[in-house]
Amino acid sequence: MTTILFASPTDWPAYAGPLPAALASAGIGARIVQPGEVAPEAVDYIVYAPSSSLQDFTPYTGAKAVLNLWAGVERITGNTTLTQPLCRMVDPGLTEGMVEWVTGHTLRHHLNLDRHIVNPSHVWDQTCTPLARERPVAMLGMGELGRACTRALTALNFPVTGWSRTPKDIPGIPVLHDEDGLEQVLRQAEIVVTLLPKTPETENLLDARRLGWLPRGAVILNPGRGPLIDDEALLAALDAGQVGHATLDVFRIEPLPAAHPFWSHPKVTVTPHIAADTRPSSASNVIAENIRRGEAGEPFLHQVDRARGY
Ligand code: NAP
Numbered sequence: 001m002t003t004i005l006f007a008s009p010t011d012w013p014a015y016a017g018p019l020p021a022a023l024a025s026a027g028i029g030a031r032i033v034q035p036g037e038v039a040p041e042a043v044d045y046i047v048y049a050p051s052s053s054l055q056d057f058t059p060y061t062g063a064k065a066v067l068n069l070w071a072g073v074e075r076i077t078g079n080t081t082l083t084q085p086l087c088r089m090v091d092p093g094l095t096e097g098m099v100e101w102v103t104g105h106t107l108r109h110h111l112n113l114d115r116h117i118v119n120p121s122h123v124w125d126q127t128c129t130p131l132a133r134e135r136p137v138a139m140l141g142m143g144e145l146g147r148a149c150t151r152a153l154t155a156l157n158f159p160v161t162g163w164s165r166t167p168k169d170i171p172g173i174p175v176l177h178d179e180d181g182l183e184q185v186l187r188q189a190e191i192v193v194t195l196l197p198k199t200p201e202t203e204n205l206l207d208a209r210r211l212g213w214l215p216r217g218a219v220i221l222n223p224g225r226g227p228l229i230d231d232e233a234l235l236a237a238l239d240a241g242q243v244g245h246a247t248l249d250v251f252r253i254e255p256l257p258a259a260h261p262f263w264s265h266p267k268v269t270v271t272p273h274i275a276a277d278t279r280p281s282s283a284s285n286v287i288a289e290n291i292r293r294g295e296a297g298e299p300f301l302h303q304v305d306r307a308r309g310y
Contacts, residue, residue, distance in 0.1 A: 140163045
C-alpha cells in the first residue's frame with residue numbers, strides 16, 4: 001500500500017521519521033513516497049498540504065482518501081477534481097499550540113501587560129486590573145479548537161460564551177447560535193476570539209454593523225481566517241475606539257503585504273500565521289489511524305462535509 005506526501009519541502013524530512021513509525025505501530029505496512037516516485041494510479045492515500053504543487057487529483061484514480069495536513073480546508077473544498085473523501089487535520093499538538101496562543105494573547109490584553117513592558121517614561125501605574133471572572137470572552141466557533149481554548153480560559157475563570165452553527169451541550173458554557181445569538185454574544189464580550197472556518201457564511205462575519213455590537217474598547221483575537229473580518233470595517237472601528245485592539249494571526253493575503261495598514265496601526269498586533277502549526281509527531285498518529293480505518297473499511301476521522309465547507 002502506497003502513501004504519497006504532497007507538502008512543503010520541509011515537511012518531507014519532518015515526517016520521514018514519525019509517519020513510518022506511526023504506521024508501523026498501527027500495524028500498517030505502507031510505503032511512503034514523494035511526488036514523482038510512483039505512477040499516480042498506484043497511490044492509495046494522499047497526505048496533503050493545500051499549498052503543495054498538487055491541484056489536479058484526476059490522475060490519482062486509486063486514491064482512497066486525501067488526508068489534509070491543515071485544519072483549514074477552504075483551499076481544497078471547491079476543487080472539483082477531488083472526488084475522494086477529504087479529511088482535515090485534528091492534531092493534539094496543533095490544538096495545544098492554539099490554546100497557548102489564545103491564552104497568551106488573552107492574558108496580554110486582560111492584564112494590560114503592554115503598560116509595563118513598553119513604559120519608556122517609567123510611569124508608576126498601579127491601576128488594578130479586573131479579575132478574569134470579570135472579563136467576558138466570546139468564542140466564535142466551538143469546534144475542536146474553540147472548545148479547547150474555552151476549557152483553558154474557563155480554567156482561568158474567564159466567563160466564556162460560545163457561538164456555533166449547531167447547538168452544543170457543554171456543562172457551564174452557554175453556546176448560542178444564529179444572528180440573534182451572535183448579537184447577544186458580542187454585546188457582552190470584552191475579548192472576542194474567532195475560531196471559525198472560512199466559508200461563504202462566515203466571510204466578513206465581523207463587519208461594521210456587528211463590530212458595533214461590541215462594548216466600546218473590546219479586543220479581537222483572530223487566529224481563525226483573515227476573511228472572517230472586514231478589514232476596512234476593523235480599521236475604522238479601531239480608529240474610532242470602538243475596538244480597542246486587534247491581534248491578528250491570519251489575513252486575506254499571506255504574507256501580509258508590506259504596505260498593509262495593519263502592519264503600522266498602533267492598535268493592531270500582527271503575528272505571521274503561527275498560532276498553531278501541525279506537529280508531525282502527533283499528526284502522524286492521526287494520519288496512520290485514518291489509513292488504518294480506510295484499510296479496515298471503517299469511517300474516517302474528521303471527514304470534511306464539502307458542501308458545508310468545513
Ligand atoms: P472545527 O472543529 O471544524 O470547528 C469549526 C467551528 O465553527 C464549529 O463550532 C462550527 O459550528 C463553527 N461554524 C462553522 N460555520 C459556522 C457558521 N456559519 N456559523 C456559526 N458557527 C459556525 O474547526 P477547528 O479545528 O476548531 O478550526 C477552526 C479554524 O481555525 C480552522 O477552520 C482554521 O481556519 C483555523 N486554524 C487556524 C490556525 C492558525 O495557525 N492560525 C491553525 C489551525 C486552524 P458547529 O460546531 O455547529 O459545526
